[in-house]
Amino acid sequence: MLPNDPLNMASVDPIPTDAGDVAPLLVNVKQAAALLGISARTLFSITAPRGDLPCVIIGRCVRYRLSDLERFCEERARASEMKAY
Numbered sequence: 001m002l003p004n005d006p007l008n009m010a011s012v013d014p015i016p017t018d019a020g021d022v023a024p025l026l027v028n029v030k031q032a033a034a035l036l037g038i039s040a041r042t043l044f045s046i047t048a049p050r051g052d053l054p055c056v057i058i059g060r061c062v063r064y065r066l067s068d069l070e071r072f073c074e075e076r077a078r079a080s081e082m083k084a085y
Contacts, residue, residue, distance in 0.1 A: 028062075
């Protein structure tokens, strides 16, 4: 895992960019599921409006902001810590 890489992006298929080393703003379903370590089906079940994870729809394509994925993980971690007490 790379430093400052909370989603462990180094272990996911490379995200093609035309801008060189610029990180993408959005990832597709396969990439988002891999980042979270879940299946695409589970990802859809936690995606709004069914769940709490927001998505961006462009035409017929569903995309996820990296910042939303990180926030979702942080919120779930906080919620599980609260339940532990």
